Amino acid sequence: MGFWSFSVFILIIAISAYWYGNTKALRLNSNSIEKLPSLPKYYGNYALIWLIFPCLLGVFLWITLNTYILDTILINHLPKELENSFAGGINMLVDRVKTINIDNPFPGTNPELIDAAIFLENKSNEVRAYFLWGIISISVLLCFVSLKKISFKFKARQAVEKSNVTLLILCSIVAIITTVGIVFSLIFEAMRFFDQVSIFDFLFGLSWSPQMAIREDQVASQGSFGAIPLFTGTLLITLIAMLVAIPVGLASAIYLAEYSSSTTRSIIKPLLEILAGVPTVVYGFFAAITVGPFFREFADFFGFNIASESAIAAGGVMGIMIIPFISSLSDDVISAVPQSLRDGSYAMGATHSETIKRVVLPAALPGIVGAILLAVSRAIGETMIVVMAAGIAANLTSNPFEAVTTVTVQIVTLLVGDQEFDSAKTLAAFALGITLFCMTLFLNLYALKIVQRYRERYE
Amino acid sequence: MKKSGNLMSSKIKISSKDVSVFYSQNKALNNITFDIDEKKVTSLIGPSGCGKSTFLRCLNRMNDTIDICKVKGKVLIDNEDIYAPNVDPVLLRARVGMVFQKPNPFPKSIFDNVAYGPSIHGLASSKDELENIVLTSLQRAGLYKEVKNRLSETGTSLSGGQQQRLCIARAIAVSPEIILMDEPCSALDPIATAIVEELIDELVKNYTIVIVTHSMQQAARVSQNTAFFHMGNLIEFGSTQKIFSTPQFKQTQDYITGKIG
Ligand SMILES: Nc1ncnc2c1ncn2[C@@H]1O[C@H](COP(=O)(O)OP(=O)(O)O)[C@@H](O)[C@H]1O
Numbered sequence: 001m002g003f004w005s006f007s008v009f010i011l012i013i014a015i016s017a018y019w020y021g022n023t024k025a026l027r028l029n030s031n032s033i034e035k036l037p038s039l040p041k042y043y044g045n046y047a048l049i050w051l052i053f054p055c056l057l058g059v060f061l062w063i064t065l066n067t068y069i070l071d072t073i074l075i076n077h078l079p080k081e082l083e084n085s086f087a088g089g090i091n092m093l094v095d096r097v098k099t100i101n102i103d104n105p106f107p108g109t110n111p112e113l114i115d116a117a118i119f120l121e122n123k124s125n126e127v128r129a130y131f132l133w134g135i136i137s138i139s140v141l142l143c144f145v146s147l148k149k150i151s152f153k154f155k156a157r158q159a160v161e162k163s164n165v166t167l168l169i170l171c172s173i174v175a176i177i178t179t180v181g182i183v184f185s186l187i188f189e190a191m192r193f194f195d196q197v198s199i200f201d202f203l204f205g206l207s208w209s210p211q212m213a214i215r216e217d218q219v220a221s222q223g224s225f226g227a228i229p230l231f232t233g234t235l236l237i238t239l240i241a242m243l244v245a246i247p248v249g250l251a252s253a254i255y256l257a258e259y260s261s262s263t264t265r266s267i268i269k270p271l272l273e274i275l276a277g278v279p280t281v282v283y284g285f286f287a288a289i290t291v292g293p294f295f296r297e298f299a300d301f302f303g304f305n306i307a308s309e310s311a312i313a314a315g316g317v318m319g320i321m322i323i324p325f326i327s328s329l330s331d332d333v334i335s336a337v338p339q340s341l342r343d344g345s346y347a348m349g350a351t352h353s354e355t356i357k358r359v360v361l362p363a364a365l366p367g368i369v370g371a372i373l374l375a376v377s378r379a380i381g382e383t384m385i386v387v388m389a390a391g392i393a394a395n396l397t398s399n400p401f402e403a404v405t406t407v408t409v410q411i412v413t414l415l416v417g418d419q420e421f422d423s424a425k426t427l428a429a430f431a432l433g434i435t436l437f438c439m440t441l442f443l444n445l446y447a448l449k450i451v452q453r454y455r456e457r458y459e
Numbered sequence: 460m461k462k463s464g465n466l467m468s469s470k471i472k473i474s475s476k477d478v479s480v481f482y483s484q485n486k487a488l489n490n491i492t493f494d495i496d497e498k499k500v501t502s503l504i505g506p507s508g509c510g511k512s513t514f515l516r517c518l519n520r521m522n523d524t525i526d527i528c529k530v531k532g533k534v535l536i537d538n539e540d541i542y543a544p545n546v547d548p549v550l551l552r553a554r555v556g557m558v559f560q561k562p563n564p565f566p567k568s569i570f571d572n573v574a575y576g577p578s579i580h581g582l583a584s585s586k587d588e589l590e591n592i593v594l595t596s597l598q599r600a601g602l603y604k605e606v607k608n609r610l611s612e613t614g615t616s617l618s619g620g621q622q623q624r625l626c627i628a629r630a631i632a633v634s635p636e637i638i639l640m641d642e643p644c645s646a647l648d649p650i651a652t653a654i655v656e657e658l659i660d661e662l663v664k665n666y667t668i669v670i671v672t673h674s675m676q677q678a679a680r681v682s683q684n685t686a687f688f689h690m691g692n693l694i695e696f697g698s699t700q701k702i703f704s705t706p707q708f709k710q711t712q713d714y715i716t717g718k719i720g
């Protein structure tokens with residue numbers, strides 16, 4: 001039984017189960033003075049749920065267990081001699097068998113392997129059929145039981161609503177479990193890194209050059225993993241970005257929320273939001289091709305010599321990228337300040353600008369700070385612009401005209417290319433990742449707390 | 460339209476002459492003409508939507524802040540037209556204070572709430588003077604005793620009635636001549652209402668007060684004169700006692716006896 005015929009089969013059962021539940025409920029209602037406690041459709045839905053849920057669960061189980069079961073069967077089936085004669089061990093052998101095209105095997109393939117592949121194919125069909133029939137019989141049974149339950153005592157609506165809630169909870173758990181899984185794998189890999197490099201050297205070391213030697217006798221055969229230059233680089237670029245984004249973003253938010261007419265607003269606001277959707281690689285392009293050289297020529301003019309890859313180019317463009325983020329969020333926050341406060345201020349004889357400065361902005365401040373912190377954590381996590389405009393040289397410097405690099409950029413450079421997955425160099429990426437994760441996590445928590453406090457005040 | 464003569468020999472503080480107000484095309488007020496006496500409480504009553512708040516906002520030009528709102532006619536305060544081109548509404552509003560329906564203290568400390576007006580108008584030349592103004596205003600608003608130990612707490616931490624008195628203190632801190640109140644007690648419980656009403660009795664010795672209220676009893680209790688509005692028209696104006704005992708018009712009578720509203 002194939003997957004598609006299975007789906008169609010289930011669909012047909014589903015429709016008839018719903019129809020039967022519904023009709024049975026209608027019949028009960030019309031044959032007696034007593035009425036069912038819920039509307040007929042809920043009885044149909046109830047049966048449907050008891051069909052669909054077990055099906056989904058079964059399919060999920062099948063998908064997760066399938067490989068494991070088949071591998072075990074195959075390993076037991078393969079003759080020992082074949083296993084011993086195959087270089088690379090049993091796992092390689094299994095992988096090799098799986099890649100064989102049984103209809104049209106590559107000429108010269110070991111016939112024993114082809115036999116194994118055919119065996120695997122048959123077994124796989126067999127296992128699938130068992131699973132699908134198992135799923136069908138269990139869910140049809142459950143569906144049947146639930147149809148039997150239809151009576152004047154049974155409150156189907158409550159049961160349906162309960163299972164809806166269960167479904168919603170399951171979905172939200174998926175997101176949470178994924179996040180937790182990611183964090184744990186980060187921690188796990190980072191631990192392996194800290195087995196090779198001390199955590200103290202990592203957090204407080206001043207030099208970052210993770211190039212492991214290719215040969216043992218090479219100079220600097222041991223890379224150095226001091227993360228300080230990366231974090232200062234990140235901070236420097238973030239700082240420059242914020243110096244650009246905060247004043248401009250806030251000013252445009254104030255204009256939008258307080259001064260612009262509703263037509264201007266309805267044009268500018270969507271435009272800003274579109275700007276927020278420009279892929280960062282495009283901004284990176286702009287930074288590398290236009291802004292970087294501009295700063296270099298600018299400096300040339302005054303007789304300085306700066307690199308065309310510089311913190312200021314990357315930070316500046318990143319700032320521009322973040323402007324819509326800050327202005328859009330702050331605009332919402334400023335608009336949410338109750339009109340009654342503005343009226344109160346006007347009625348005291350305050351001008352528009354006094355009202356903004358002394359009443360509206362202070363009232364919106366917590367929300368604005370929240371917006372800024374969210375923007376900061378976005379800047380910290382930004383990679384593309386920095387790769388393109390600030391370079392990958394890990395300089396420990398506070399000079400914005402020099403090339404610096406950031407944590408995210410290093411993670412990328414550590415992981416691209418052919419790498420062994422247990423070298424310190426690769427594992428360092430995870431250590432950086434978890435550190436960065438902690439930083440932005442705390443920043444976000446703090447930002448959310450501030451935004452929360454702001455919400456409480458006016459509700 | 461009935462216009463009462465000057466009651467006793469009080470001086471006229473505000474004089475509304477043929478005031479009409481439009482929101483875009485809709486006429487919200489229609490040729491309102493009457494006089495408001497100095498240092499008296501004048502109440503504006505009428506069913507909701509009849510234009511009481513709109514009229515009140517004409518008196519301190521708060522209507523200017525609503526884009527679609529156009530005011531025609533003249534409002535004279537001390538015989539000067541406040542809609543004349545040379546009048547700055549910002550300065551006018553320092554002379555005509557306003558208290559709103561829902562207490563709207565700024566999210567600042569109690570002290571800063573009251574100090575707001577004096578500091579933007581530069582009324583105090585020193586810190587001591589500012590503090591003096593704030594404390595006197597709180598005293599006049601009958602709030603001082605309750606908040607003297609918590610002046611640096613935020614204004615929104617007070618109870619509704621206290622917040623409303625804080626707003627009154629804020630308004631009188633700039634020494635206005637007139638105080639407008641738009642249903643100042645509608646968000647308050649009966650006890651807080653009684654306290655504010657007592658305060659109004661006290662304030663009227665120094666200020667001209669115009670109060671919008673939807674409570675007939677309140678109008679009867681606090682005001683000397685009453686204006687009855689209906690659908691954008693001023694139906695009847697006169698001494699409160701006269702309006703409530705012998706209304707001249709049927710609409711007034713119906714409203715007072717609860718038949719319309
Ligand atoms: N900001 C506004 N924009 C448009 N129409 C308004 C506005 N404020 C009031 N109005 C209209 O003006 C009329 C009078 O309103 P208002 O003065 O608030 O009445 P009241 O205070 O007596 O209940 C109502 O019909 C109302 O719909």
Ligand SMILES: [Mg+2]
Pocket residue numbers: 511512513641
């Ligand atoms: Mg009103």
